[in-house]
Amino acid sequence: xxxxxxxxxxxxxxxxxxxxxxxxxxxxxxxxxxxxxxxxxxxxxxxxxxxxxxxxxxxxxxxxxxxxxxxxxxxxxxxxxxxxxxxxxxxxxxxxxxxxxxxxxxxxxxxxxxxxxxxxxxxxxxxxxxxxxxxxxxxxxxxxxxxxxxxxxxxxxxxxxxxxxxxxxxxxxxxxxxxxxxxxxxxxxxxxxxxxxxxxxxxxxxxxxxxxxxxxxxxxxxxxxxxxxxxxxxxxxxxxxxxxxxxxxxxxxxxxxxxxxxxxxxxxxxxxxxxxxxxxxxxxxxxxxxxxxxxxxxxxxxxxxxxxxxxxxxxxxxxxxxxxxxxxxxxxxxxxxxxxxxxxxxxxxxxxxxxxxxxxxxxxxxxxxxxxxxxxxxxxxxxxxxxxxxxxxxxxxxxxxxxxxxxxxxxxxxxxxxxxxx
Numbered sequence: 020x021x022x023x024x025x026x027x028x029x030x031x032x033x034x035x036x037x038x039x040x041x042x043x044x045x046x047x048x049x050x051x052x053x054x055x056x057x058x059x060x061x062x063x064x065x066x067x068x069x070x071x072x073x074x075x076x077x078x079x080x081x082x083x084x085x086x087x088x089x090x091x092x093x094x095x096x097x098x099x100x101x102x103x104x105x106x107x108x109x110x111x112x113x114x115x116x117x118x119x120x121x122x123x124x125x126x127x128x129x130x131x132x133x134x135x136x137x138x139x140x141x142x143x144x145x146x147x148x149x150x151x152x153x154x155x156x157x158x159x160x161x162x163x164x165x166x167x168x169x170x171x172x173x174x175x176x177x178x179x180x181x182x183x184x185x186x187x188x189x190x191x192x193x194x195x196x197x198x199x200x201x202x203x204x205x206x207x208x209x210x211x212x213x214x215x216x217x218x219x220x221x222x223x224x225x226x227x228x229x230x231x232x233x234x235x236x237x238x239x240x241x242x243x244x245x246x247x248x249x250x251x252x253x254x255x256x257x258x259x260x261x262x263x264x265x266x267x268x269x270x271x272x273x274x275x276x277x278x279x280x281x282x283x284x285x286x287x288x289x290x291x292x293x294x295x296x297x298x299x300x301x302x303x304x305x306x307x308x309x310x311x312x313x314x315x316x317x318x319x320x321x322x323x324x325x326x327x328x329x330x331x332x333x334x335x336x337x338x339x340x341x342x343x344x345x346x347x348x349x350x351x352x353x354x355x356x357x358x359x360x361x362x363x364x365x366x367x368x369x370x371x372x373x374x375x376x377x378x379x380x381x382x383x384x385x386x387x388x389x390x391x392x393x394x395x396x397x398x399x400x401x402x403x404x405x406x407x408x409x410x411x412x413x414x415x416x417x418x419x420x421x422x423x424x425x426x427x428x429x430x431x432x433x434x435x436x437x438x439x440x441x
Contacts, residue, residue: 057360057406060119061368062089062097062387064402066394071121072101072113088138089378089403090183091387094118098126098140099403114138114146114161119405127161137181141188149180158194160186160212167212170194174215183324183379184233184241184279193218193234207232207242219244219256233279233286241280245273253278253288255304264302265290277323287325299323299333311335311353321345322377332360332386334377345376349388349406360386360406368402370394384408 061067069084088099098116112129126146129135136149145162147169156172156179170176175196185193190211197205205228206220218240221227225244229251232242239257241264246252251273252266264286267273272291280286285303287310292298298312299320310331311317316338323333334346337355341347341363348355348362355362365372370392378387386406393399 056409057386058409059361059367060405060407062117062119062403062405063099063101063115063123064368064400064404066368066398066400066402068121068123069103072115072123086401086403087389088114089387089389090138090140091379091381091385091405092140092142092144093382094142094144095381095383095385095405095407096140096144097387097403097405098138098146100135100138114148116140116144116146124163126163127166136179137185139181139183139186141186141190143188143190145190147181147186147192151179158192158210160190160192169210169212170196170208170215180231182231182233183277183322185231187234187236187238189236189238191234191238193232193240195228195231207240209234209238209240218242219261224248224261229274230276230278235280235282235284237282237284239280239284241278241286243275243278253286253290253302255280255284255286262304264288264304265300265307270294277320279324281325281329282327283329285325285329287323287331289320289323299331301325301329301331309353311350315353316355317353324378324380326380326382326384328382328384330380330384332377332380334375334388341374344374347375349375349377349386361388361390367392367404368394370400373399 063086065084065086084103086099086101089097091097096116096118098114101113101115114126116124116126134150134152136151139147145160147160150157150159156176158169158179158181160167160169169192172179191209192211193207193209195205196208207218207228208215209218219225224246226247228242228244230243232240234240239255241255243253250266250268253264253275255262255264265271265275270292272293274291276289278286278288285301287301289297289299296313297320299310301308301310313319317335318338319336321334323331325331332349332351334349337347344363349360350358351360352358361372361375363372363375367390372390372392374391376389380386387403389401389403391399391401
C-alpha cells in the first residue's frame with residue numbers, strides 16, 4: 020500500500036509500498052510557542068505496535084512494517100495507514116485511527132489492489148482517502164462500517180488524491196475534475212457520495228486550476244487558478260462569490276502551494292516571492308501576513324496548517340540542516356528556537372529523531388507528525404505521533420494581536436493591501 024499526503028507543488032509520495040519514507044501532520048497553540056512546551060504521544064510506531072494491529076508476532080528484519088499518514092481531528096484522533104509484508108500472510112494493509120495508548124480502531128482493511136494517495140479525517144472520525152490503483156482511480160469515504168465512493172476516473176478525475184484540508188466536518192470532499200484529463204477544460208467540484216456539485220469551472224474567468232483545493236465547514240473553497248488574462252492567483256469562492264486572496268500582480272510569483280482554509284475564512288499557503296524567497300503566508304482577502312520565510316534561518320517549507328484560532332504550524336528545513344530529510348523541524352513561527360515544536364536530534368520515545376514531516380493542526384493546538392527515530396538498539400523506526408501543548412489556553416478570537424502574534428512573531432511583517440473581488 021502506498022499512503023501519501025499530497026503537498027501542493029511536488030505531490031510527494033511519502034509512504035511507498037513497504038519501505039517508503041512517509042511522515043505526517045502537526046498542530047500547535049499560540050501560547051505554546053517555545054521549545055519544551057509540548058508532550059509527545061505515540062499514535063502508532065513500527066517498533067511497538069505490529070502485534071497490537073495485526074494480532075501476530077514479528078519484528079525486524081523478519082517483518083516489513085511501515086506506517087504513514089497522520090491527519091488529526093479536534094478530538095485528538097489521528098488517522099494513519101499501515102503496510103506490512105510477511106511470508107506467511109502476504110501483504111496486510113489497513114487504515115486505522117487512534118488517540119494513542121495502543122488502542123486502535125479499524126477504519127478499513129485493504130486488499131493489495133489498493134494504493135492509497137492522501138488521507139483526511141473529520142471530527143466524526145470519518146476518513147476520506149484516494150485510491151490510485153489501475154484501472155479505476157477513485158476517491159472514497161469510510162466511517163469504519165461502510166465505504167462510499169465519491170468520484171471515480173470515469174467522472175473525469177484528474178487529481179485522484181485527498182489533499183490536506185480537502186474534507187470538512189459535514190463529510191464533504193473537494194477535488195479537481197477535468198474532461199478527458201484536459202486541464203483547460205476543468206472544474207473544481209465537491210461530493211459526499213451523491214451527485215457532484217461544480218464549485219467553479221473554466222467557462223468563465225479561469226483557464227485552469229493548478230493545485231488541489233481546500234474547503235472549510237461553511238463550504239468555502241480555497242483554490243489556486245490561472246486566469247485567461249494571464250494572472251495567476253489564490254482565491255476563495257462561496258455561493259458563486261469569488262474573493263482574491265493573493266495573486267502575481269505584486270510581490271508573489273505564479274505559484275501557491277499547501278493551501279488550507281479555516282472556519283473564519285483565513286487561508287494559509289506557501290508561495291514564491293519575486294525577490295527569490297519562499298514563505299508561509301496567511302490571507303483573508305483584506306491583508307496578507309508573513310508567518311515565516313527563507314530570508315533568515317529557514318531554507319524551505321513543506322506542509323502547513325491553520326486552525327480556527329488563527330494559530331499556525333508548519334514543517335521546514337534549516338540552513339545547514341540535515342541532508343535528505345523532509346523537515347528539520349516542526350515550528351509555529353519564524354524563530355527556529357523559540358517556535359520549535361520538535362526537531363531532528365530531539366528525544367522521542369526513548370530514541371533520537373532523524374527525520375520529520377509536518378501534516379496538520381487541530382483547534383486544541385495539538386500537532387500530529389510522522390518521525391523516524393533511532394533507539395538504543397541502534398535501529399531506525401518510524402511512527403506517527405501527536406504533540407500536545409502543555410498550556411492549552413486559546414486567545415480570544417476578537418484579539419487580532421493575540422491571534423496574529425503567534426504566527427508573525429519573528430518577522431513582524433504584514434503586507435497589507437486591498438484586494439479586488441472578481
